[in-house]
Amino acid sequence: MSRKLPNIIITGTPGVGKTTHCEMLAERTGLKHLSVNDVVKERECHEGWDEEYQSWIVDEDKLLDAIEEEVKEGGCIIDWHACDLFPKSWIDLVVVLRADTETLYDRLSARKYPEVKLQENLDSEIMDVLIQEARESYDEEIVVELQSKDTDEMESNVERIEAWLKQKNGHHCGKTRHLVNFITGNANKLSEVKAILEPAIQVDSQALDLVEIQGSLDDVTLDKCRRAADLVQGPVLVEDTCLCFNSLKGLPGPYIKWFLSSLGHEGLNNLLAAYDDKSAQAVCTFAYSAGPGHEPILFQGITDGRIVPARGPGNFGWDPIFEYEGKTYAEMEKSEKNKISHRAKALAKLQAWFAKEMTS
Ligand SMILES: Nc1ncnc2c1ncn2[C@@H]1O[C@H](COP(=O)(O)OP(=O)(O)OP(=O)(O)O)[C@@H](O)[C@H]1O
Numbered sequence: 004m005s006r007k008l009p010n011i012i013i014t015g016t017p018g019v020g021k022t023t024h025c026e027m028l029a030e031r032t033g034l035k036h037l038s039v040n041d042v043v044k045e046r047e048c049h050e051g052w053d054e055e056y057q058s059w060i061v062d063e064d065k066l067l068d069a070i071e072e073e074v075k076e077g078g079c080i081i082d083w084h085a086c087d088l089f090p091k092s093w094i095d096l097v098v099v100l101r102a103d104t105e106t107l108y109d110r111l112s113a114r115k116y117p118e119v120k121l122q123e124n125l126d127s128e129i130m131d132v133l134i135q136e137a138r139e140s141y142d143e144e145i146v147v148e149l150q151s152k153d154t155d156e157m158e159s160n161v162e163r164i165e166a167w168l169k170q171k172n173g174h175h176c177g178k179t180r181h182l183v184n185f186i187t188g189n190a191n192k193l194s195e196v197k198a199i200l201e202p203a204i205q206v207d208s209q210a211l212d213l214v215e216i217q218g219s220l221d222d223v224t225l226d227k228c229r230r231a232a233d234l235v236q237g238p239v240l241v242e243d244t245c246l247c248f249n250s251l252k253g254l255p256g257p258y259i260k261w262f263l264s265s266l267g268h269e270g271l272n273n274l275l276a277a278y279d280d281k282s283a284q285a286v287c288t289f290a291y292s293a294g295p296g297h298e299p300i301l302f303q304g305i306t307d308g309r310i311v312p313a314r315g316p317g318n319f320g321w322d323p324i325f326e327y328e329g330k331t332y333a334e335m336e337k338s339e340k341n342k343i344s345h346r347a348k349a350l351a352k353l354q355a356w357f358a359k360e361m362t363s
């Protein structure tokens with residue numbers, strides 16, 4: 004591939020914030036904001052006006068011809084609510100922006116969208132149409148899904164894309180990105196970590212059978228990280244989750260998974276039967292090592308709650324017995340839990356550290 008600067012598509016349902024993101028990115032990075040909307044209008048890449056939808060009927064062949072030269076040079080941020088028409092070889096990163104239906108409804112009705120168009124767009128967002136289209140059209144590792152509900156999310160999205168661009172600098176497009184190997188056998192944890200670190204860092208994963216030492220939370224994680232780095236001979240990320248009962252001076256702590264599998268939810272409650280204080284801390288610790296011999300760095304998130312008899316769906320560890328502000332983790336929506344959970348807090352620190360590393 005000859006282009007020196009990468010091409011990025013920012014896609015998503017109308018109203019998710021494509022143009023706003025593109026403008027911000029273009030201003031900060033100097034890349035070109037290529038608004039397909041404008042191209043279609045100005046270079047007449049259409050077959051006329053659709054009255055019902057109040058939009059142009061795009062002629063895709065004309066459109067591709069119109070932008071080919073510009074895109075092949077590289078450095079374009081393509082702003083369009085579809086992505087499957089662009090040839091794979093043109094594109095280095097596909098960002099699919101997402102927003103919940105209430106937010107989208109408000110944004111689209113503020114623009115006085117015709118009812119049929121509004122409904123169709125909401126349906127498309129609910130049915131994950133664009134993310135699926137992106138995953139079917141491009142290699143999975145270049146497709147990233149980012150939330151665009153509010154300005155904080157927009158700011159963090161733009162920072163992440165900037166960090167990705169920065170580390171691409173110096174490499175020609177099409178070559179591999181920085182890689183981190185997340186040592187886990189847990190698909191849920193892997194998808195949470197990917198959602199935070201990509202696209203700046205490509206997250207691979209490997210399940211290793213690592214013996215865990217006995218010791219404090221930090222010691223267990225540090226030791227595991229050092230041994231994982233030695234084993235894979237490269238950069239690694241490991242994670243440990245603890246549940247610490249304050250009445251029991253922090254136990255079960257790192258041993259929670261064994262306590263849970265032998266005692267169950269009821270047994271864990273019984274451990275506290277003799278105490279009035281049912282308070283507990285959920286602690287998540289990530290450790291990152293740049294490779295063998297590099298001292299691991301820890302990122303920790305803590306959420307204070309209390310231990311209660313199980314409530315809510317029981318499919319994720321001790322979530323049903325850990326209550327935070329009146330609801331157990333299991334009773335919360337995933338998005339609600341992800342705002343306050345120990346893992347989300349640790350990941351936020353990890354993300355901030357990586358973003359700083361990549362831009363410094
Ligand atoms: N993350 C966000 N936080 C706050 N406001 C946002 C966010 N994303 C978009 N908006 C607002 O929503 C409206 C629609 O955004 P924008 O025009 O960028 O969407 P779009 O995806 O380009 O839509 P279209 O496909 O119709 O061009 C704008 O008023 C914008 O300010």
Ligand SMILES: [Mg+2]
Nearest residue numbers: 021022023082
């Ligand atoms: Mg737009």
